Amino acid sequence: xxFSKSLLAGASALALAVPTAVIAxxxxxxxIDASETVALRAAQVRIVELxxxxxxxxDGSFYFVDVPAGSYTIEVRYIGAPTTTQTVTVSETGLxxxxxxxxxxxxxxxxxxIGQAASLASSLSRKRDAxxxxxxxxxxxxxxxxxxxxxxxxxxxxxxxVLNDQGExxxxxxxxxxxxxNATSLNGVRLPSPESDTRGVxxxxxxxxxxxxxDVKKSLTPDMDGDTIGASIEIETTSAFDRRKDLLTIxxxxxxxxxxxxxxxxxxxxxxxxxxDNFGVSGGLSYYNRExxxxxxxxxxxxxxxxxVYAEEFQYRDYDVERERISxxxxxxxxxxxxxxxxxxxxYSQFDDQEFRRRLTFDLGDAGVSGSTEAxxxxxxEAITVERDIKDRFESQKIRSLTFGGESxxxxxxxxxxxxxxxxxxxxxxxxDPTQFEREFEQEGLQLGFDxxxxxxxxxxxxxxxGDFFTPSAYELNDVEFVALSSAQDEEFSVQLDVGHExxxxxxxxxxxxxxxxxxxEKSFDATVEFYETDDYTLADxxxxxQTYSLDDISPLPGYTEATDFFHAxxxxxxxxxxxxxxxxxxxxxxxxEDILAGYLLGRWESSDLRVIxxxxxxxxxxxxxxxxxxxxxxxxxxxGGGMAADDTxxxxxxxxxxxxxxxxxSVNLRYEAAPDVxxxxxxxxxxxxxxxxxxxxxxxVEEADDGEREGxxxxxxxxxxxxxxxxxxxxxYLSSNGAVFASFFYKSLDDFIYEQNSxxxxxxxxxxxxxxxxxxxxxxxxxxxxxxxxxxxLEGALDGIVLQANYTxxxxxxxxxxxxxxxxxxxxxxxxxxxxxxFSVGYDKGPIDVxxxxxxxxxxLDELSDxxxxxxxxxxxxxxxxxxxxxxxxxIQLFYEWVNINNAKYFAYNELGGRRNIYQFEEYNWTMKxxxxxxx
Numbered sequence: 002x003x004f005s006k007s008l009l010a011g012a013s014a015l016a017l018a019v020p021t022a023v024i025a026x027x028x029x030x031x032x033i034d035a036s037e038t039v040a041l042r043a044a045q046v047r048i049v050e051l052x053x054x055x056x057x058x059x060d061g062s063f064y065f066v067d068v069p070a071g072s073y074t075i076e077v078r079y080i081g082a083p084t085t086t087q088t089v090t091v092s093e094t095g096l097x098x099x100x101x102x103x104x105x106x107x108x109x110x111x112x113x114x115i116g117q118a119a120s121l122a123s124s125l126s127r128k129r130d131a132x133x134x135x136x137x138x139x140x141x142x143x144x145x146x147x148x149x150x151x152x153x154x155x156x157x158x159x160x161x162x163v164l165n166d167q168g169e170x171x172x173x174x175x176x177x178x179x180x181x182x183n184a185t186s187l188n189g190v191r192l193p194s195p196e197s198d199t200r201g202v203x204x205x206x207x208x209x210x211x212x213x214x215x216d217v218k219k220s221l222t223p224d225m226d227g228d229t230i231g232a233s234i235e236i237e238t239t240s241a242f243d244r245r246k247d248l249l250t251i252x253x254x255x256x257x258x259x260x261x262x263x264x265x266x267x268x269x270x271x272x273x274x275x276x277x278d279n280f281g282v283s284g285g286l287s288y289y290n291r292e293x294x295x296x297x298x299x300x301x302x303x304x305x306x307x308x309x310v311y312a313e314e315f316q317y318r319d320y321d322v323e324r325e326r327i328s329x330x331x332x333x334x335x336x337x338x339x340x341x342x343x344x345x346x347x348x349y350s351q352f353d354d355q356e357f358r359r360r361l362t363f364d365l366g367d368a369g370v371s372g373s374t375e376a377x378x379x380x381x382x383e384a385i386t387v388e389r390d391i392k393d394r395f396e397s398q399k400i401r402s403l404t405f406g407g408e409s410x411x412x413x414x415x416x417x418x419x420x421x422x423x424x425x426x427x428x429x430x431x432x433x434d435p436t437q438f439e440r441e442f443e444q445e446g447l448q449l450g451f452d453x454x455x456x457x458x459x460x461x462x463x464x465x466x467x468g469d470f471f472t473p474s475a476y477e478l479n480d481v482e483f484v485a486l487s488s489a490q491d492e493e494f495s496v497q498l499d500v501g502h503e504x505x506x507x508x509x510x511x512x513x514x515x516x517x518x519x520x521x522x523e524k525s526f527d528a529t530v531e532f533y534e535t536d537d538y539t540l541a542d543x544x545x546x547x548q549t550y551s552l553d554d555i556s557p558l559p560g561y562t563e564a565t566d567f568f569h570a571x572x573x574x575x576x577x578x579x580x581x582x583x584x585x586x587x588x589x590x591x592x593x594x595e596d597i598l599a600g601y602l603l604g605r606w607e608s609s610d611l612r613v614i615x616x617x618x619x620x621x622x623x624x625x626x627x628x629x630x631x632x633x634x635x636x637x638x639x640x641x642g643g644g645m646a647a648d649d650t651x652x653x654x655x656x657x658x659x660x661x662x663x664x665x666x667x668s669v670n671l672r673y674e675a676a677p678d679v680x681x682x683x684x685x686x687x688x689x690x691x692x693x694x695x696x697x698x699x700x701x702x703v704e705e706a707d708d709g710e711r712e713g714x715x716x717x718x719x720x721x722x723x724x725x726x727x728x729x730x731x732x733x734x735y736l737s738s739n740g741a742v743f744a745s746f747f748y749k750s751l752d753d754f755i756y757e758q759n760s761x762x763x764x765x766x767x768x769x770x771x772x773x774x775x776x777x778x779x780x781x782x783x784x785x786x787x788x789x790x791x792x793x794x795x796l797e798g799a800l801d802g803i804v805l806q807a808n809y810t811x812x813x814x815x816x817x818x819x820x821x822x823x824x825x826x827x828x829x830x831x832x833x834x835x836x837x838x839x840x841f842s843v844g845y846d847k848g849p850i851d852v853x854x855x856x857x858x859x860x861x862x863l864d865e866l867s868d869x870x871x872x873x874x875x876x877x878x879x880x881x882x883x884x885x886x887x888x889x890x891x892x893x894i895q896l897f898y899e900w901v902n903i904n905n906a907k908y909f910a911y912n913e914l915g916g917r918r919n920i921y922q923f924e925e926y927n928w929t930m931k932x933x934x935x936x937x938x
Contacts (some may be wrong), residue, residue, distance in 0.1 A: 003502065017302060028089055029064035032057045032077055039244045042123070043081055043130035049074040049086070052609040053510070056130040060242035066412055067505050078677075080129065081122035081739035081795070083929035087788035106162030115141050117804045117846040117853060118795040122739050125793065131394060132614055132671045133220035133684050134729045135149070136161065139448040140213055155204070156857040159218060159791040159808035162838045163204065163857075165879075165908065169293075171203040174230040176215060176747065176787060177812035177862070179833035182231035182690050182723070187423075188238060188346045188404050191226065193491035195425035195524040197589070198695040202400075202425075208287035208328035210252065210269035213239045213416040219728045219747070220670055220684035223601040224499060224516060225614035227688050229664040230725045231747060238346060238468075239273055241281020247274040254897075254933030258289065260926060261321070263292040267933070279336035287328045295320040296552050298458055298923045303914050304368065310374045310915035315451065315459060318358055319550035321561070325353040350400045353595045353772040358435070359548070361555040363449065363461070371905075374736070374915065377451040378464065381442040381748070385449065389476055389540055390437035394484070396429045417516075420496045429487040438476035438540040438562035456918045457909050460553050473557045475539035478534065480578065481568055482585075485529040491694075493522040506883040509608030510538040514616075518599045524694040525592035530585040532567070533575035543567055578647040580633070584704070587631045587653045591698035591716070594625040595691070610671040617665060621863075622691065624660040626718050628699040629653050638705045639740040656699040658718045664689055682731040682745075692720040692755060695776050702855070703769060713771040721779050731789075751783035754816055756832050760868040783816030783831055795846075802847030809839045819864065827870070835860040849889040854880050864910060874921050877909040893938060 032044040033699050040061025046535060047054045055063045070072070070091045077085045095840050119141040121662030127137040134156040155173060163170035166182060172180035185192050185202045192202045218233040225233060254267040269287040276282060297318035304311055332346040379385060424853035425483040448465035470477035501514030545560015567574065599693035603616025631653050634646045641652065668686030676682050731745035761773045791808035814831040830836075837860040844853035858880045865874040882903040889895045 027064060027066050027450070028068050028073070028075070028091065029062065029073075029604075032063065032079070033061055035246050037245050039246075040242065041126070042243075043079075045078040045130060047076040047078075047609065049076050054607070054609055057561060059237075059240060061245075064410070064608045066503070078767045079122070080125040080301075080735060080741075082119065083588070091109060095821040100512050107707045116851050117844045118739055120792055121795060121804065121806070125735065125739070125741050127214075127216070127616040128741070128743075129281075129680060129735060131218075132612065132672065135216060135220075135681055137177070137217070138215045139838050145162045149549040151644060153219075154276075157217065157806055157808075157842055157855060159839050159840075160219070160503045160789045160810040160838065161217060161840075162835070166203070169795055171231075171572045173204065173217075173234055174833070174835070174838075174859070175219065175234075176785075176789070176810055177814075177835035177838050178785070179831070180231075181693070181833070182229065183234055184226060184232075185234045185236070185829040186226075186783065187348060188400060189406070189419060189493065190402050190404050191422040191520065192400065192402070192425050192738045193425040193493050195400060195489060195491065197427065197524075198693070200691075206428045207288065208269070208326060210271060210287040211238055211328050211330040211348070213237045217907070219622060220570060220682075220727070221376070221666075221668055221688055222614050222670055223603040223618045223666070223668055224514065225618075226518070226599070227618050227620055227664065227818075228690055230688055230690050230723065230751070231694070238332060238348065238568040239283040239285070239334060240344070241270070241273050241275055241283040242342075243271050245281075248272060249938040250935060251938075252933060252935045254931055256929055256931040258291075258293045258927065260296070260474055261292050261294040261549075265289070265291040265293075267291075267931075281334045282332070283334070284331040285329065287326070289324075289326040291324045291326075293322055293926065293929070294549060295322070296925045297549055298552060298920065299479040300459065300920045302703045302917055303912060305915050306370070308374065308915075309372075309377075310372065310917065311370050311377050312919070313364070313368075315363045315365070315461065316551055317461075317550065319360070319548060319558070321357045321359075321549060323350075323355045327351045339385065339405075340411050341407060341409040343405075344842040345403075345405055347403045347748040348572070350402065352398040354394075354398075356392065356394045357561045358394075359550075359555070359558040359561075360388070360390050360392075361558070362388040362390070364388065365449075367887045368449075369407075374917070375452070375454040377453060379449045379451070380465075381445055381447040384441055384443045385447055386439055386441045387470070387476070388437055388439040388817035389558055390617055391543070391561070391564050392433075392435040393562060393565045394429060394434045396427065396432075396487075398425070398427045400425045412642055415501050415503075418497065422494050424490070426491075427487075427489040429484050430488075432484040433565045433568055434482055434484050436481050436543065436559065436568065437479040438543075438559070439479045440469070440476045440656075450864075453920075456911065456920055457907070457923045458552055459920060473544055475537045476540040476753035478538040480581075481564075481575065482532040482533045483533060483568070485531055487522075487528050487530075488524075489526045491522070491524040493520055495520040511608060512605040512607070512633040513603075514605065515602045516600065518597075520595075520597040520599075522595040522597075523592065524595070526589055526695070527584055529590050530582060532578040532581040532585070533573045534578055535571075538571075538574075540565070559858075563923065578797070580651055582847065583651040583653070585632045587629045587651070588700065588702035588714070591626075591628040591695065591700055593627070593694035593698055594622045594623075595694065597621070610674040611645045613669070615669040617667045618665065619665055620689075620720075621663040622661070624658075624697070625723065626656075626658045626660065626697060626699050628656050628701075628716055630656055630699075630701040631703070631925040632701075633704045635705060656701075658699050660697075660718065662722070663837065663929075664722070664724070678735045678737070680731075680733040682729070682733070683731040684727070686727050687725070688721040688727060689724050690755075691722045692717075695892070696755065701767065701769060703771065710789075711769075711771045711773075713766070713769060713774040714750075715769075715774060715776050717767075717777045719767075720755060720777060723754045723779075724752045726750045736794060738795060738797055743789075744792045747785070747787055747789070749785040751780075751785065751816065751831075753779040754783050754831060756818060756829075756866055758818075758868065760864045762868045778818070781817040781826060785812060785813065785814040785831065785834070787812035802845050804846050805842070806844075807839075807841040810837070812836055812838070827871075830863050832863050832865070835862045851885075852891075853885045855885070856880065856884070867912075871914040872912045874910055874912060877911065878915070879906055879908070880904070881906040893936055895935045895937070897933055897935060898929075901929045901931070902926065903928055907911040 044057045123139040124137045160176045216235040250271040266288040271284040271285040299314035299316040302313035329352040367384040368379040372378035402423035404421040445467040453459040497518040499516035543559040543564040599620040601618040660746035671685045673681045698716040699718045703713040728748045733743040791805045796803040814834045817826040839858045842855035884900040887897040909916040910922040
């Protein structure tokens with residue numbers, strides 16, 4: 002097998018193979034590259050004399066039915082290659098045998114399938130052939146993305162940005178919108194989320210080594226699930242029929258994080274083989290063990306007194322994390338005769354996270370405050386509480402899915418069908434999360450200074466020490482929080498059937514298609530949390546190694562495992578705190594059943610230059626919501642119904658609520674080929690995003706102090722789905738070589754978008770009075786509009802080998818919310834929506850060398866609302882540079898190197914109290930380098 006690093010070697014061409022008999026009335030075949038390595042998906046095939054077109058499937062196949070006997074010119078177009086034409090004869094006897102191939106391996110006209118340019122050609126071909134507005138990320142013929150990390154690669158797509166968590170790309174944002182407005186599926190199966198409080202699936206749970214392509218669909222057709230406002234993100238793993246030749250790739254990698262000063266190993270195996278012409282097996286296995294560190298500062302409870310702006314709490318957090326990821330996939334593909342293709346695809350992904358978090362916390366709510374906004378001084382006139390704690394948490398996430406399906410075609414009839422099961426879990430048991438030591442200073446002379454001249458990193462200093470601020474034995478145990486169990490489960494079964502029929506005419510093809518889909522889902526969370534206390538246990542008993550924190554001196558701190566070891570070794574000395582344990586074990590428990598039954602009917606008209614898809618989808622949703630109403634009344638507090646609590650009392654009342662609602666979701670998509678290289682698109686459709694199970698579970702958690710003050714957190718079973726009317730218009734110009742220029746406009750009219758508000762203004766929610774609360778609500782009307790601009794091109798001539806990509810998205814959003822603190826509505830930009838996003842990359846891909854420098858930018862966005870506008874939480878803008886380099890030593894051996902976050906991009910969240918930026922959260926990760934080798938057989 003001979004490969005080249007470039008997509009093009011001189012002029013490019015295609016091989017068109019018709020390996021089976023061509024029956025009178027039918028022309029079928031397969032489009033492959035000239036080296037016969039891979040099937041080419043989304044190639045445009047046209048019968049010139051009849052002006053009929055078809056796009057190739059993922060195995061490169063196409064077919065035309067009801068073709069009269071005669072000789073015809075078959076025209077094949079694929080991005081990055083010149084148009085290829087061949088003649089096929091349909092004989093009067095009804096049988097013709099033909100094998101047609103253009104170009105030969107190693108010739109100047111060969112289309113090659115390795116490297117950046119190959120991935121670009123594949124992605125642009127699929128974008129060009131798509132029914133609606135979409136962008137695609139694909140691997141090349143040896144199973145590699147342009148970047149080693151799929152999250153980094155996704156950042157290159159127009160309008161796509163990936164939100165980081167602890168320095169690693171996790172959730173996808175499309176067109177600047179919240180990741181919660183997207184839907185994610187794997188091999189057609191909606192992926193359940195392993196995390197208890199979100200629908201979104203983090204990208205880092207699934208290894209990029211087992212993914213074949215990711216299709217970001219920004220407009221919907223009636224045969225698609227209607228639950229997205231941002232985009233439908235469709236992930237595919239490998240099929241044995243994607244390639245014409247067997248593939249076996251082994252990759253070994255190491256990565257080094259500068260902040261953690263540690264090397265992490267990674268390895269993978271990827272294979273695909275056709276056992277026979279009609280049966281194939283494909284799969285992969287990936288392992289990654291990553292060690293990294295995050296340095297964090299947080300501040301909260303901001304106040305303003307005249308010109309003085311200050312926080313009543315500062316936290317300095319030192320994270321040391323080890324993540325182990327194992328991902329595996331296995332697929333079987335089988336052609337059952339001429340008309341039917343069946344498949345079985347399974348995936349298993351396990352994500353283990355061992356996190357140590359050492360933290361220094363200053364509770365300054367009762368302290369005297371003076372100084373200036375940039376140089377604060379706190380004194381223990383009343384009290385200052387200093388806490389030093391350690392979290393020792395091990396958490397395991399798992400995703401499993403299994404899909405059985407197939408597709409059949411009989412003349413003008415066709416059918417797609419599937420049945421699937423998917424389950425995600427997140428489990429934590431036996432974690433000490435955290436062990437907390439504290440010292441309260443009260444009129445002892447402690448005085449602390451905080452230099453906040455750099456709003457991102459406030460630095461503390463001890464101005465006056467009564468003598469034991471740095472003494473470990475002065476910090477006594479507050480409590481140990483032992484997580485006996487934290488179990489989240491999300492399981493879904495689904496079945497789907499689509500049936501259609503094509504009607505041919507001289508003007509084009511009209512298809513009527515209908516289908517049914519059923520999804521039965523249950524998501525639950527169960528926690529058992531135990532609090533323990535003991536005497537004669539201080540920080541001195543749990544001290545560990547020196548700190549790894551680089552922003553400030555936060556010593557003395559507990560060691561990583563010393564506190565856990567002490568707890569287990571001296572367990573008989575600890576006393577269970579029953580009230581706190583009962584309360585925390587009940588407040589978050591919930592289960593939600595979500596049954597969705599959907600049906601649709603669409604019509605599809607397609608001629609040589611026009612494609613129209615219009616129809617309507619109906620979705621009915623049934624919910625059973627279960628949660629707990631939990632009330633903690635402290636001693637001498639008022640019990641429900643009157644009376645005083647003799648002791649601290651926890652009251653738990655189970656709640657169950659049924660919901661049922663339905664939606665009609667019409668849509669229309671138009672694709673017009675105004676010229677051979679110009680595609681115009683328009684789309685209009687209605688869609689929804691249902692509330693997350695955690696959001697709508699009927700959870701009520703209220704703590705009532707002896708002075709009657711009530712602090713609460715609520716789920717909201719009355720949440721309505723966010724609804725949107727969506728409009729898209731796009732123009733795409735495909736360059737004569739491998740490239741394209743495109744622009745699109747989008748508009749979304751929203752109702753009932755969901756937002757979270759933190760309030761300390763007091764009020765009543767669901768009949769429960771509170772003084773402070775976190776509440777989820779539906780907003781009022783909102784709208785989103787914006788533009789996307791993009792350019793991608795593989796240059797030729799004197800600049801041969803240079804690959805350029807750039808895109809920019811402008812998103813303007815607005816909505817109205819009814820705030821707790823005021824009677825009238827308030828106008829906001831929609832939460833987690835960035836106004837500006839942009840990506841660029843400059844690559845060189847020629848011969849054995851493949852180098853790519855990429856940058857990604859995301860504007861600031863509103864993260865959380867407060868009842869006071871100046872205390873809203875914003876996340877600052879983010880710009881990150883990455884470098885990827887590969888060198889092919891031989892045909893089958895490639896070395897690679899990647900430098901991620903070259904510029905040490907940081908995370909910063911803030912409020913604007915007092916007309917300045919005040920920190921809520923700051924995180925620093927520094928850069929990571931990856932290096933390794935890939936061997937292809």
